[in-house]
Amino acid sequence: MIEMQDVVKKYPNKTTAVRGLTVNIDQGEFVYVVGPSGSGKSTFIKLMYREEKATSGKKLEVAGHNLLKIKNRDVPYLRRDVGVVFQDFKLLPRKTVYENVAYAMQVIGRKPRDIKKRVMEVLDLVGLKHKVRVFPGELSGGEQQRVSIARAIVNTPKVLIADEPTGNLDPETSWDIMKLLERINAQGTTIVMATHNKTIVDTMRHRLIAIENGLIVRDEAGGEYEFDD
Numbered sequence: 209m210i211e212m213q214d215v216v217k218k219y220p221n222k223t224t225a226v227r228g229l230t231v232n233i234d235q236g237e238f239v240y241v242v243g244p245s246g247s248g249k250s251t252f253i254k255l256m257y258r259e260e261k262a263t264s265g266k267k268l269e270v271a272g273h274n275l276l277k278i279k280n281r282d283v284p285y286l287r288r289d290v291g292v293v294f295q296d297f298k299l300l301p302r303k304t305v306y307e308n309v310a311y312a313m314q315v316i317g318r319k320p321r322d323i324k325k326r327v328m329e330v331l332d333l334v335g336l337k338h339k340v341r342v343f344p345g346e347l348s349g350g351e352q353q354r355v356s357i358a359r360a361i362v363n364t365p366k367v368l369i370a371d372e373p374t375g376n377l378d379p380e381t382s383w384d385i386m387k388l389l390e391r392i393n394a395q396g397t398t399i400v401m402a403t404h405n406k407t408i409v410d411t412m413r414h415r416l417i418a419i420e421n422g423l424i425v426r427d428e429a430g431g432e433y434e435f436d437d
């Protein structure tokens with residue numbers, strides 16, 4: 209599902225954020241990415257959905273797309289297969305909950321009837337069917353994150369990538385979001401999640417990839433957090 213071999217990312221200011229990542233993630237896995245601030249977690253994630261281009265690498269494949277070769281005009285096809293969730297939700301403030309989620313289907317030209325059915329289905333899954341007409345500013349942080357997850361999965365991606373999805377949420381709300389991600393994973397979606405949350409990682413065990421200084425230093429099934437940050 210996700211295959212990387214010796215992937216390197218140098219930013220234009222000469223910072224080498226990722227110095228040779230080699231990793232294989234299979235369909236249906238749930239993977240945490242942990243590591244100190246500045247270790248390269250977000251860069252690793254951005255390489256997976258082509259927010260950043262690799263500087264070099266022997267292989268970088270995600271959901272059947274070769275990201276070392278992909279043309280800019282083909283990036284929208286990649287984005288159908290890879291949903292993304294951020295710490296700060298990134299919802300469109302002037303669109304309602306319904307419109308925020310529907311927009312992801314409109315931009316890829318889905319039929320209005322299909323859009324209505326699918327948007328209501330995912331809003332039901334995230335428990336926000338009753339908030340369709342509300343604007344993001346009228347929602348709690350946890351509710352906004354649910355909308356952003358609904359938007360990320362509305363086109364049934366093979367992979368859901370989340371960069372610190374609970375970073376702005378209180379502990380209780382964070383657990384609700386984690387349960388939701390586990391449900392999405394149970395339906396077969398691969399999940400890759402960068403996090404600083406030791407309690408979550410140590411309680412809800414999944415494969416753990418630890419990055420330090422741009423390199424994978426641990427890769428363990430059900431691994432513990434083990435950082436003091």
Ligand SMILES: Nc1ncnc2c1ncn2[C@@H]1O[C@H](COP(=O)(O)OP(=O)(O)OP(=O)(O)O)[C@@H](O)[C@H]1O
Binds near residue numbers: 245
């Ligand atoms: N756009 C950029 N231009 C230049 N350097 C960058 C850029 N983005 C990140 N970096 C640098 O690359 C390194 C890795 O950053 P990255 O954001 O991947 O770390 P991170 O593990 O996600 O950190 P955090 O836990 O704080 O989110 C850092 O040294 C950072 O300063």
Ligand SMILES: [Mg+2]
Binds near residue numbers: 249250251
């Ligand atoms: Mg980061």
